[in-house]
Amino acid sequence: xxxxxxxxxxxxxxxxxxxxIFSGSATAYGAPPNxxxxxxxxxxxxxxxxxxxxxxxxxxKFGLAVGASIAHRSVFxxxxxxxxxxxxxxxISQFELPVVSGGTLSIMLEDGSTKTIGITRAxxxxxxxxxxxEGLASATGIDLNRAGTPLLEIVSEPDMRSAKEAVxxxxxxxxxxxxxxxxxGNMQEGSFRCDANVSVRPKxxxxxxxxxxxxxxxxxxxxxxxxxxxxxxxxxxxxxGGKVVQETRLYDSDKGETRSMRSKEEANDYRxxxxxxLLPLEIEPAFIESVRDTLPELPDAKAARFAxxxxxxxxxxxxxxxxxxLAAFFEEVVAAAxxxxxxxxxxxxxxxxxxxxxxxxxxxxxxxxxxxxLAGLLHRIADNTISGKMAKDVFxxxxxxxxxxxxxxxxxxxxxxxxxxxxxxxxxxxxxANPKQLADYRAGKDKLFGFFVGQVMKATQGKANxxxxxxxxxxKLG
Amino acid sequence: MxxxxxxxxxxxxxxxxxxxxxLTDHFLERLSRLNPALNAVITPTVDLARAQAAAxxxxxxxxxxxxxxxxPLIHKDIFCTEGVRTSCGSRMLDNFxxxxxxxxxxxxxxxxxxxxxxxxxDEFAMGSSNETSYYGPVKNPxxxxxxxxxxxxxxAAALAAGLAAFATGTDxxxxxxxxxxxxxxxxxxxxxxxxxxxxxxxxxxxxxxAGTFTRSAQDAAIVLQAMAGFDPKDSTSVxxxxxxxxxxxxAPLKGLKIGLLQEFFEGLDERNGALIHAALAEFRKLGATTxxxxxxxxxxxxxxxxxxxxxxxxxxxxxFDGVRFGYRCEDPKxxxxxxxxxxxxxxxxxxxxxxMTGTYVLSAGYYDAYYLKAQKIRQLITDDFRxxxxxxxxxxxxxxxxxxxxxxAKVDDPITMYLNDIYTIGANxxxxxxxxxxxxxVDSLPMGLQLVGPHFAEDSLLNAAHGYQQxxxxxxxxxxxxx
Numbered sequence: 001x002x003x004x005x006x007x008x009x010x011x012x013x014x015x016x017x018x019x020x021i022f023s024g025s026a027t028a029y030g031a032p033p034n035x036x037x038x039x040x041x042x043x044x045x046x047x048x049x050x051x052x053x054x055x056x057x058x059x060x061k062f063g064l065a066v067g068a069s070i071a072h073r074s075v076f077x078x079x080x081x082x083x084x085x086x087x088x089x090x091x092i093s094q095f096e097l098p099v100v101s102g103g104t105l106s107i108m109l110e111d112g113s114t115k116t117i118g119i120t121r122a123x124x125x126x127x128x129x130x131x132x133x134e135g136l137a138s139a140t141g142i143d144l145n146r147a148g149t150p151l152l153e154i155v156s157e158p159d160m161r162s163a164k165e166a167v168x169x170x171x172x173x174x175x176x177x178x179x180x181x182x183x184x185g186n187m188q189e190g191s192f193r194c195d196a197n198v199s200v201r202p203k204x205x206x207x208x209x210x211x212x213x214x215x216x217x218x219x220x221x222x223x224x225x226x227x228x229x230x231x232x233x234x235x236x237x238x239x240x241g242g243k244v245v246q247e248t249r250l251y252d253s254d255k256g257e258t259r260s261m262r263s264k265e266e267a268n269d270y271r272x273x274x275x276x277x278l279l280p281l282e283i284e285p286a287f288i289e290s291v292r293d294t295l296p297e298l299p300d301a302k303a304a305r306f307a308x309x310x311x312x313x314x315x316x317x318x319x320x321x322x323x324x325x326l327a328a329f330f331e332e333v334v335a336a337a338x339x340x341x342x343x344x345x346x347x348x349x350x351x352x353x354x355x356x357x358x359x360x361x362x363x364x365x366x367x368x369x370x371x372x373x374l375a376g377l378l379h380r381i382a383d384n385t386i387s388g389k390m391a392k393d394v395f396x397x398x399x400x401x402x403x404x405x406x407x408x409x410x411x412x413x414x415x416x417x418x419x420x421x422x423x424x425x426x427x428x429x430x431x432x433a434n435p436k437q438l439a440d441y442r443a444g445k446d447k448l449f450g451f452f453v454g455q456v457m458k459a460t461q462g463k464a465n466x467x468x469x470x471x472x473x474x475x476k477l478g
Numbered sequence: 479m480x481x482x483x484x485x486x487x488x489x490x491x492x493x494x495x496x497x498x499x500x501l502t503d504h505f506l507e508r509l510s511r512l513n514p515a516l517n518a519v520i521t522p523t524v525d526l527a528r529a530q531a532a533a534x535x536x537x538x539x540x541x542x543x544x545x546x547x548x549x550p551l552i553h554k555d556i557f558c559t560e561g562v563r564t565s566c567g568s569r570m571l572d573n574f575x576x577x578x579x580x581x582x583x584x585x586x587x588x589x590x591x592x593x594x595x596x597x598x599x600d601e602f603a604m605g606s607s608n609e610t611s612y613y614g615p616v617k618n619p620x621x622x623x624x625x626x627x628x629x630x631x632x633x634a635a636a637l638a639a640g641l642a643a644f645a646t647g648t649d650x651x652x653x654x655x656x657x658x659x660x661x662x663x664x665x666x667x668x669x670x671x672x673x674x675x676x677x678x679x680x681x682x683x684x685x686x687x688a689g690t691f692t693r694s695a696q697d698a699a700i701v702l703q704a705m706a707g708f709d710p711k712d713s714t715s716v717x718x719x720x721x722x723x724x725x726x727x728x729a730p731l732k733g734l735k736i737g738l739l740q741e742f743f744e745g746l747d748e749r750n751g752a753l754i755h756a757a758l759a760e761f762r763k764l765g766a767t768t769x770x771x772x773x774x775x776x777x778x779x780x781x782x783x784x785x786x787x788x789x790x791x792x793x794x795x796x797x798f799d800g801v802r803f804g805y806r807c808e809d810p811k812x813x814x815x816x817x818x819x820x821x822x823x824x825x826x827x828x829x830x831x832x833x834m835t836g837t838y839v840l841s842a843g844y845y846d847a848y849y850l851k852a853q854k855i856r857q858l859i860t861d862d863f864r865x866x867x868x869x870x871x872x873x874x875x876x877x878x879x880x881x882x883x884x885x886x887a888k889v890d891d892p893i894t895m896y897l898n899d900i901y902t903i904g905a906n907x908x909x910x911x912x913x914x915x916x917x918x919x920v921d922s923l924p925m926g927l928q929l930v931g932p933h934f935a936e937d938s939l940l941n942a943a944h945g946y947q948q949x950x951x952x953x954x955x956x957x958x959x960x961x
Contacts (some may be wrong), residue, residue: 046677089796271840426729
């Protein structure tokens with residue numbers, strides 16, 4: 001039987017506020033345990049939550065960016081359960097009335113077509129703390145630094161039909177939240193993580209299959225692996241006469257498998273009810289408009305503009321627009337090098353420049369070659385001072401020394417030879433030095449053309465203008 | 479001296495006829511002598527009180543003045559007090575020393591009031607007789623075999639016995655007004671949101687409100703002035719100016735329209751009813767007009783309350799899990815054992831009953847039938863009050879159905895106990911301000927009348943109460959042996 005996979009994602013994006021969602025504690029990552037937890041975070045008797053307006057602003061910004069509706073009135077609810085890293089015995093979240101509902105996000109599929117994924121809702125909630133086991137003999141430690149950190153839980157419709165689509169959606173969302181500057185997107189630190197609802201159904205069947213919720217997925221790679229594993233598991237189960245049960249499954253990235261955490265029957269009854277300590281969240285239209293004014297150009301719009309203004313391919317535009325910083329860098333280079341250099345600029349940024357960043361594990365901001373320096377290099381290529389091939393070497397030196405293109409070219413005497421006489425002289429010498437090859441070539445061994453190009457380049461230390469060399473060599477060899 | 483009003487004591491302090499330290503020592507002496515029989519105060523703070531009194535005297539010497547500067551009070555043990563045990567009447571918090579002050583506590587301290595100690599209370603404010611306290615029942619100074627009411631029974635009994643000049647309390651379903659009525663003092667519950675709940679250990683967050691026990695309406699105005707006001711730490715506190723309560727007292731009551739809460743008089747003990755009618759006669763003499771008013775949904779307030787309050791309490795009390803503070807069982811064998819035994823051993827029977835009731839009404843499949851329905855009825859009751867206040871300025875009725883009952887008489891019958899709050903719960907459900915005033919005696923025990931006003935009508939309630947107390951002296955009666 002042919003199976004269709006149905007996937008919906010719940011993404012938890014940690015909002016980049018300075019302080020927690022209901023207390024004044026700092027949200028910075030990596031502080032010693034429990035140094036960023038005040039009495040509110042610790043759930044002390046008598047303390048009360050006060051909503052962080054910045055978290056609301058960020059949620060609204062997100063809602064506007066995905067074309068969702070912003071609730072005039074939304075309600076915080078308590079999700080009740082006992083766990084040591086949940087100090088109050090309940091998590092403050094939103095249940096029946098979320099702040100954001102009904103948006104969309106479009107993703108690009110492998111064949112280049114786009115697909116629109118529905119966003120059911122996005123709601124504000126507080127994160128829990130962490131249980132620590134490392135370095136503690138027979139005890140469990142609790143670190144409440146993360147308790148109360150604001151999260152935006154973004155729930156998609158079950159619109160994805162493959163692990164690849166799920167990854168594309170997650171990546172697009174990752175791009176978007178960083179564009180909006182509402183989440184740092186750091187997946188190692190858990191700032192951006194997701195749960196996946198996965199089910200399968202016979203192709204053509206309308207009714208959804210029974211789903212499993214996969215928890216604890218904190219990388220793009222793991223999303224794909226976890227879904228693949230789970231889909232195979234469900235299909236095997238059904239084809240061997242079994243039934244998928246509705247349950248929560250934990251993804252174990254070490255073993256590459258999912259395993260049951262709890263079934264529907266064992267599921268907690270969270271006893272949600274409106275939190276009486278917090279008034280309903282009321283958002284005025286004027287506030288929404290003021291947030292709308294702060295929206296940056298979004299990734300899709302930016303990519304479309306790159307394609308239209310600079311003639312870049314959809315793929316290249318998409319790659320450059322995938323990061324706000326990268327796109328800004330590209331535009332700086334183009335501004336300095338001129339629109340005519342846009343395509344080479346794109347190629348260099350996505351090519352040697354990005355490769356060097358990756359190789360040295362550097363952030364864009366720490367790149368030793370600035371946008372102005374890269375533009376300088378593009379100028380020297382365009383005006384034929386150096387060849388594209390030489391430019392690669394010049395770029396390497398610029399990267400390691402942090403110097404400009406002109407300085408490198410001058411210091412190393414790397415100026416391209418465009419003097420026809422000089423190139424002709426070098427060709428003549430090479431022909432004279434290799435009579436056998438010359439004879440063979442003239443006897444029809446065309447492949448030896450490359451040999452002569454190499455010899456002349458070697459003799460000119462690679463400085464001969466390649467186009468001129470080709471032309472002159474063809475003439476001379478006859 | 480211990481029977482004088484705050485105003486009278488403030489005059490003596492201002493005139494340097496007495497120092498705050500002397501006044502404090504006077505109350506501390508009474509406390510150590512009289513409290514053992516009453517069990518009203520569970521944590522006296524003698525050294526702190528004397529230090530605060532000395533500080534108040536220094537502030538006065540430095541030229542400061544104020545109606546509460548140097549005036550001794552007792553805080554209900556539900557308010558967090560920095561460096562002082564805050565038990566909430568529970569074994570669960572018997573070892574809990576708060577690292578911070580509740581807003582009510584810090585405001586009164588800033589006003590110069592001197593804390594003599596923390597008063598006994600029903601465990602986590604759940605009770606109407608002060609018998610659910612881990613520290614044992616409080617005795618009513620009018621008759622030591624009787625309860626003082628609850629949950630703020632310790633504060634009420636302490637004030638009635640002259641152990642302080644005033645006391646604080648909290649009122650979730652009548653926990654200030656009912657004990658005030660049963661001990662013959664003035665109990666004032668402000669509008670929900672008028673006084674900050676920050677640092678007040680939560681029982682039912684949407685109903686809890688801090689208030690006062692005083693000897694007179696005028697004293698209530700003075701104390702409320704210091705307590706009330708917006709607190710950025712409490713999102714449910716209301717950002718609205720606090721009127722000059724004391725300055726507004728004394729306005730004539732002519733033209734005041736008082737509605738008799740019809741539902742409260744049905745089946746009412748005749749002697750109790752007679753006291754209310756006598757009070758009404760006084761109000762009429764002062765120029766007020768009276769009429770009957772019906773709030774048809776009000777009889778549903780007790781069942782509504784006993785869904786909403788336990789629901790909130792079941793969640794509010796989850797934080798007492800033996801992990802970070804409070805009681806922890808011996809040698810827990812695993813996490814579940816830690817939870818079960820810490821909570822099982824740390825909480826008393828009434829608290830457990832309400833946690834279980836609340837958990838039940840919030841459960842999947844029951845939420846709509848109980849919690850949601852109760853919230854709808856709550857809205858109907860609130861609407862009833864709103865409609866009533868379109869035609870009258872305030873409502874009047876008894877505070878309690880009966881005078882103080884015998885200790886032990888109702889402990890085995892929670893429903894009968896719950897019905898004690900039948901007249902007080904409505905104001906909590908609707909978030910309205912209400913005051914209980916001494917209005918006479920039944921069986922030699924004090925009784926209270928209750929005035930309920932519209933939201934933020936603290937000033938007119940206090941003024942009406944003050945007017946009544948200008949022509950009556952029920953509030954000046956003191957129990958024998960405590961004069």
